[in-house]
Amino acid sequence: MSIQIPRGTQDLLPGTTEIWQYIEKTARDLCSRYQYKEIRTPIFEHTELFLRGVGDTTDIVQKEMYTFKDRGDRDLTLRPEGTAAVVRSYIENKMFGLPNQPVKLYYIGPMFRYERPQAGRFRQFVQFGIEALGSKDPAIDAEVLALAMGLYKELGLKKLKLVINSLGDKESRTAHRNALVDHFKPRIGEFCSDCQNRLEKNPLRILDCKKDRDHELMKTAPSILEYLNEESRTYFEKVQKYLTDIGIEFVVDPTLVRGLDYYNHTAFEIMSEAEGFGAITTLCGGGRYNGLAEEIGGPETPGIGFALSIERLIAALQAENVELPIEQGIDCYLVSLGDAAKDYSVKLAYDLRNAGFTVEKDYNDRKVKAQFKSADRLEAKFVAVLGDDELANGKINVKNMASGEQVEYELTSFVAEFKKLYA
Incomplete structure (x- = not known):
């Protein structure tokens, strides 16, 4: 019996990983514009962190955590979410003492929850999230919301709904x-x-x-909105004003609550309204969590953030038939004929790659026709053909696969000449 992948997990194969890489790069570039810096925390933490940080009445803690004892009889848990770990790191590394405040961080990484696998939901899933720690300004709430909406829109999603609420102080x-x-x-x-x-x-x-x-x-x-004191009501009105000022549409839903105990003041979700997306429409959730740092042993630190599932983001892209502009193809495929040419193509491929080009060659002693078919499958822009006769004469033939034009180059200057094709 062959060993198969655990239920609720997935293999991401070539052809799919490029989509993930594009999304992650877009998220990183956007964070750079907003001045959020990457943080990487351990995949497992002491269980107590999530008991105190996430809340022992939540479904995550009560039903979904992967918890185990290590050889030292310590209770450890695979992280089910990112915020508690980031705040723990913020406290432990005394980031509250940094001169630039608030501290603005982002993370991309796997999380683990034992729940029933279904479309867009896995037991190991990847979250992108941001946390802004050290400011009570409602403007930072609007910034966090703008970044979340901005990522979805930059990736081409249009059928989005932002729902906000206040949980008050x-x-x-x-x-x-x-x-x-x-x-x-x-x-x-x-x-x-x-x-x-x-x-x-x-x-x-x-x-x-x-x-x-x-x-x-x-x-x-x-409704919580009926019980907001003046300070909480003013705060929520400010958040709404800032969102209106920057042109982000939203809906106030007084029934919106988040599934984690640490939220207060602003809470929000972003939902997909794409036809056929599914019954569970939430793409992203987050909010303000003043008090979380104190709960896990740190100084008083206001904070706000969000997290989104990359898997659900991809599902939303598919629901809206969005094709990401992922660059396809390679720069050059080396076709070799004869033993001497095959041997020389090893160094030639190395030189082209060192020059910054994407290059592939044949490794299975296929005939010329099969090598050209391989170049077509890889969507090669150019095919360089080197036979033993060309090698003896110090020449190499290059075919532009789009135009069909063929040019002969001196082998000794081929890499330099090839650079000119991309100048």
């Missing part, structure tokens, strides 16, 4: 929490066991329940 959330408890408590027995457990611990999470989302009490639950 601690005072506002406490008032809203008490109202939610009063609202759900008389009939909490009609809800799932998870919601029953959340009633006292974190009633806001009830609003995010997938099983009971159609219950009548969900539709009449108190």
Whole structure:
């Protein structure tokens, strides 16, 4: 019996990895314009980080984490999300002491959650995310949203919907929490066991329940917007003003809550409205998490960020039939005829590659016709033909595959002459 890939994972093969590379490059270039710097954290962390950072009432912690003990009997977890690890690194490396604040970071890497695999959802998936740490200015909220929307638009997506909400500050959330408890408590027995457990611990999470989302009490639950104090309301209005000023359309949804416990003030999701994308339309989610740094042992540090799945981004591109402008083909294919020419083509390929060209040659002793077919499959712009007779005369023939034009060059100056073709 052959060994197969674990359920919920995928192999990314040549022909597909180029799409990923293009998306990652676009994300990195965009982050550079916004002055976000890359951070790389370990793939596994101490389990306590996610218990305290993500929240022990969340589905991620309760149901989805890959947790194990190492040989030192320490509890470790494959990271299920990126924010907690970035904030841990921010604290541990004392980035709060850097002269340039806020500290603006981005990451691209694999995350792990044990959940039912389905279209666009895997147990190992790749997230791109950003975190801005050290500013309470609502303008940074608008910047984070602009970067997220900007990435999707630069990649060619058009059918997008930005939904925002405010979860308020601690005072506002406490008032809203008490109202939610009063609202759900008389009939909490009609809800799932998870919601029953959340009633006292974190009633806001009830609003995010997938099983009971159609219950009548969900539709009449108190809105957080009714409980925002003046400071929280002013903050949220500022965020909306900035988004309007920079021309980003949005919808305010008072029922939007995020699945992680650390969010407060601004929360948001970006959704695909492409036809046939699927029942789960969320592409990206994020928000403000003032208080997370203190929760995991750091100084008071306001923060905001988002994370998006590369897999779901690609699914959205497919739903909108977006073709990324990925460069195809190679610069030159070397066709060799005869043993001496074949031997010489090894060095010639090396010299062309060192000169910056993409080059391939035959390694299977195929006949000339088969080598030309290989050049066609690789979409070679030029084919350089070298036989034993040409080698003896110090010549090489080059064919422009688009025009069909053929030119003979001196072998000793071929690399320099080839550069002129691309000048």
